Amino acid sequence: MFELINTLLIGITAGSIYSLMAISVVLVWRSTRVVNFAAGGLALASSFVGAAILEKTGSFWIALPIAMVAGAVFSAFIEYFFLRPLLKRSGDKGAEIFLPIIATLGLLGIIKTILNYIYGDRVGSLPPPMSDKGFVFSGESIALSPMRLLILGIVLLLMISLTLVFQRTNLGLSLRAASFAPEISRLAGIRVDFIRTVGWAISGGVGATAGILQTTNGSGSVSPESFEFSLLLVFGFVAAVIGGIESLIGAVLGGLTLGIILAIILMYVGGSLVFIAAFLILILVLLLRPHGIIGAKGGRRA
Amino acid sequence: MLRIENLTVDHGAIRALRGVSFNVEKGQLAAIIGANGAGKTTLLRTLSGLNKASEGQAHWNDHNILHSKPEKLVRHGISHVSEGKSVIPGLTVSENLELGSLWRRNRSESAKSKKEVLELFPRLGERLSQRADSLSGGERQMLALGRSIMSKPELLLLDEPSLGLAPLVIEQIFQAIRDLTTTKGLTVILVEQNAMGALKIADVGIVLNLGSIAATGSAAALKDDPAVRAAYLGF
Numbered sequence: 001m002f003e004l005i006n007t008l009l010i011g012i013t014a015g016s017i018y019s020l021m022a023i024s025v026v027l028v029w030r031s032t033r034v035v036n037f038a039a040g041g042l043a044l045a046s047s048f049v050g051a052a053i054l055e056k057t058g059s060f061w062i063a064l065p066i067a068m069v070a071g072a073v074f075s076a077f078i079e080y081f082f083l084r085p086l087l088k089r090s091g092d093k094g095a096e097i098f099l100p101i102i103a104t105l106g107l108l109g110i111i112k113t114i115l116n117y118i119y120g121d122r123v124g125s126l127p128p129p130m131s132d133k134g135f136v137f138s139g140e141s142i143a144l145s146p147m148r149l150l151i152l153g154i155v156l157l158l159m160i161s162l163t164l165v166f167q168r169t170n171l172g173l174s175l176r177a178a179s180f181a182p183e184i185s186r187l188a189g190i191r192v193d194f195i196r197t198v199g200w201a202i203s204g205g206v207g208a209t210a211g212i213l214q215t216t217n218g219s220g221s222v223s224p225e226s227f228e229f230s231l232l233l234v235f236g237f238v239a240a241v242i243g244g245i246e247s248l249i250g251a252v253l254g255g256l257t258l259g260i261i262l263a264i265i266l267m268y269v270g271g272s273l274v275f276i277a278a279f280l281i282l283i284l285v286l287l288l289r290p291h292g293i294i295g296a297k298g299g300r301r302a
Numbered sequence: 303m304l305r306i307e308n309l310t311v312d313h314g315a316i317r318a319l320r321g322v323s324f325n326v327e328k329g330q331l332a333a334i335i336g337a338n339g340a341g342k343t344t345l346l347r348t349l350s351g352l353n354k355a356s357e358g359q360a361h362w363n364d365h366n367i368l369h370s371k372p373e374k375l376v377r378h379g380i381s382h383v384s385e386g387k388s389v390i391p392g393l394t395v396s397e398n399l400e401l402g403s404l405w406r407r408n409r410s411e412s413a414k415s416k417k418e419v420l421e422l423f424p425r426l427g428e429r430l431s432q433r434a435d436s437l438s439g440g441e442r443q444m445l446a447l448g449r450s451i452m453s454k455p456e457l458l459l460l461d462e463p464s465l466g467l468a469p470l471v472i473e474q475i476f477q478a479i480r481d482l483t484t485t486k487g488l489t490v491i492l493v494e495q496n497a498m499g500a501l502k503i504a505d506v507g508i509v510l511n512l513g514s515i516a517a518t519g520s521a522a523a524l525k526d527d528p529a530v531r532a533a534y535l536g537f
Contacts, residue, residue, distance in 0.1 A: 170404050173393075177401050180392045187350060187384060189376035189405035189453055 006143035007267045008260060013148045015259015016155040017217060020210035021236025022243060022251035023162070024203045028075075029245055030179035031199030034083060037104040040233030041111030042078070042204050043211030046071035047222045047229075048115060050212045051124025060129035060216075064154075067212055068205040075204020076197050078107060083200075084193070115224040123221040126212060151213050158209060159252060162202070166248070175199055210236065231275075235262075238282045244292020253293060303327050304349075304457060304489065309358035311341075311348050318344040320513040321358070326506065328456075331483040331490045333504035333521060335497040335534055340510040342493040343385060346459045349491070350382030351375045362457055376405060381455035385462050387442035389449065391435035395426055398434050398445050402452030412452065419448040422478055440471035447478065458482065458490045464499060472496065476503050497534045501525045509534060 021043065028036040050067030054060060083100060090099040130150050134141040166172035177185040178195045186192050214232045215222045222229070239258045243250025258281060265277045285293065304326040311319040319341045326332045334342050347353040349360060351372040360367050365378055372382065381402075389398050399419060403412035420427040423444040429437060434445060443463050450458060460479065464472040480503040482488045494500035501507050504521035509530060517530055524530050 170400075173397055173401060174404060177390055177393060177397075181388075181390045183352065184384065184388045184390055185401070186352075186372040187376070187382050187388070188401045188449060189373050190401070191373050 002140060002142075003267065007263045009143040009148065010267075011260035011263030012256060013151055013217060013259070014263060015239075015256040016152055017210055017213045017232070017255075018235040018239045018259055019252045019255025020155060020158065020206050020213070021232050022239035022255045023159075023248055024207035024210060025236055025240040026243070026245060026248060026251045027199050027203035027206065029240070031175070031196045031203075032079070032083060032087065032100075034087075034100040034104060036203070037101070037233070038078060038107035038111065039104075039203065039207050039236070040229055041108040042071055042074050043207040043214075043232065044222065044224070044226065044229045045074055045111055045115060046204070046208030047126065047211035047215055048119065048124045050208070051126050051215075051222060054126060063126075064209070064212055067208045071204035071206075071208025071211075072201040073204070075207070076201040079197050079200035082107065084196075112224055119224055121223075123223040124215075125221050126215040127220045128216045147216065151217055154209065154213065158206065159248075162206070162248065165202075171195075171198065234275075235259075235278060238278050241282060242285045242293055244294055247292070247294060250292050250294045257293070303363070304491070305359070305361045306349075307359040309345070309348065309360060310356045311344050311353055312356045313344070318513055319348070322510070322513070322515055323358075324508055324515065324518060326489060326491065328489050329483060329487045330505045331480065331492060331503060333497075333500035333507045334491060334493045334510060335495075335500060335507060336510035336516070337534070338495075339512070341513040342510055343461055344513075345510070346382060346461050346491065346493055347384075350380060350459055352382070352384075373405070376453050376455075379454070379456035380459065381450040381453050381457070382459040383446045383450045383461060383463065386465065387439060388446045389434040389437075389442050391433065394431055394433055395437070395445055396430040398449050399426070399452050402449040403454070406454065411454075415452045415454060419451050422451070422481070423448055440467050440475065443467060443471075443475055444478075447475070451482070456489060458488050460490060460492045462493055462495060464494060464496045472499060476500075479503065498525070501535075 024039050025036060028034055028039065046067045049070040050063045053066045054063040057063065082103065086100060086103055090096045128147040130146040132145045132147040134143055134145045166176060174190050174195050175198065178190055178192045182192050210232060211229065214228055218228045235258060239254035240251050242257060243254030258278065261281060262274050262277060266274055307323045309319055309322045310317065322345065334345065336342055344353060348355050349367060351370050355368045362378065362380060367375055367380065399416055400412065403415055406412060425441055426444055426448055429441065434442065437445060447463065463475050463479065467475065476499055479490060479492065483490050492500055492504060501521045501524055507519060507521045507524040508515060509517040509524065517524060517527065
C-alpha cells in the first residue's frame with residue numbers, strides 16, 4: 001500500500017512535467033498546425049539559460065522566470081523567421097505537407113548542434129532549490145518532498161494562469177478563435193499572424209518550465225545530448241496525443257495518465273520497459289480512441 | 303462610395319473575374335446575382351482582402367482596398383461575412399460576437415454594439431452562453447451577421463446569407479439586412495443565389511456571368527427584365 005502511494009506520487013510529479021511539455025506541443029499545433037519537434041530543443045536551450053542565470057545569481061527564483069522568457073523569445077523567433085516564411089511558401093499538396101515537420105526536426109538538430117558548440121562537454125547545473133528528501137510519516141519516508149511539492153505547485157500555478165488567460169482575456173479569445181478558424185478570425189479583425197507568434201511564445205515559455213523542472217526533478221544537470229530531454233520530448237508528445245492533441249485539459253490528463261502508468265511499470269515491471277511502454281500506450285490510444293481520451297468526435301475544446 | 307474598375311482575379315490558370323467595373327453609392331444595397339461559378343464569391347473575397355487581384359482598382363471612400371489584409375480592411379470599415387454561416391463553432395455565442403469588436407479595444411463601445419445586435423436578433427440573447435455549433439442554421443446566420451455588426455462596419459460584404467435556410471428564416475434575415483441599410487446607413491453588397499429574394503430588397507442589381515458583368519441596373523428594373531428573368535429568376 002505504501003509502495004503504491006509512493007509510486008503514484010512519483011508518477012504524478014513526473015506526469016505533471018510531461019503535461020507541461022504536452023501543453024507546449026499542443027499550443028503550437030493549435031496555432032499553426034505544425035508538429036513542433038523543436039520544442040524539445042527549445043526546452044533544452046532555455047534550461048541552459050536557466051542554469052547560467054542560476055550560476056550568476058544563485059537564485060532559482062530569478063533563473064526560472066528568465067528561462068521562461070528566454071524560451072518564449074526563442075520560440076517566437078523560430079516561428080517568425082523560420083516557420084512563417086516556410087508555411088507561406090509550402091502548400092498542402094503531396095510531399096509539401098511534410099515540410100514543416102522536417103523543418104522542426106532539422107531545427108531540433110540545429111539547436112543541439114549550437115548548444116554542443118557552445119557547451120561541449122560542460123553541463124549546466126540545475127540542482128533542486130528545495131530539499132528533495134521525502135516527508136516522513138510514521139517513521140517511513142514517502143515520495144513527496146518539498147521539491148516535489150514545489151514542482152506540483154509550479155505546474156498547477158502555470159495551468160491555472162493559462163486557463164485564465166485562455167478563458168478570461170481578449171488575448172485568450174483571439175488565440176482560441178485563430179486556432180479554430182483563422183480565416184473567420186481575420187475577417188473579424190484579429191491579427192492572426194501576430195496571434196500565432198504569441199501562441200508559439202507561450203508554448204516556448206511553458207516548454208522552458210518543463211525543461212527546468214525535468215532537470216531539477218532528475219539528474220540536476222543538463223547537457224546538450226541529455227537523455228532526460230529526449231524522454232521529455234517523447235513523453236510530452238505521447239501525452240499530447242493521448243489527450244487528443246487539440247486540448248489543453250487533454251494534454252494535462254494525458255501527461256498525468258502517462259506519468260502514473262510509467263511509474264507503475266518502473267516499480268512493478270522493470271525500468272527497461274518504460275520507453276516501450278510509452279509507445280505501446282500511444283499505439284493503444286490511437287487504435288482505441290484516435291481522438292484522444294477526452295476529444296469527443298469533431299468537438300474541439302479550449 | 304465603392305468604386306471598382308477593371309477588376310481581374312485569377313485562380314491559378316483560371317480567370318475568375320474579367321475586368322469587372324461598377325460603383326455602389328453609400329447607403330445602397332447592391333445585389334450581385336449570377337449562376338454558380340460566375341465569380342460572385344471571388345468578387346467578395348477580393349474586396350475583403352482574402353483573394354489577390356491580378357489587375358484593376360477598388361476604392362472604398364477613396365481608400366485603395368486591394369492588396370490589404372482582411373484584418374486591416376476591417377479597421378477601414380469593411381466587414382465580410384463569408385459563405386456558409388461563418389461562425390466559430392467551438393466558441394460561445396457571446397464569444398463569437400465579442401470577437402468582432404476585439405480590434406476596437408473599447409469595452410463600452412463594444413457593449414453598445416452588442417446591445418444593438420441583440421435588439422436586432424433577440425434570439426441570440428437567449429443563447430449567449432451556448433456554443434455556436436448548438437445553434438440552428440438561421441441562428442448561425444444571425445450570429446455571423448451580428449459578429450460583423452460588432453466590428454462597426456460601413457461596408458458589409460455578405461456571401462449567400464440565405465444558403466440552406468427555410469423560407470421564413472430567409473425572409474427574416476433579408477429584412478434585417480434591409481433594415482441595416484435603411485436605419486444605419488450601411489452600404490451592403492449582397493451576393494445571392496436566391497436572385498428574386500435579393501432583388502426584392504436591393505436598390506441596385508449586378509448580374510455576373512462567367513466572370514464578367516452581364517447586366518446592371520436598378521433592382522426593380524432587373525427584376526422585370528425579360529432576359530434576366532429567363533436566365534436567373536427561372537420564369
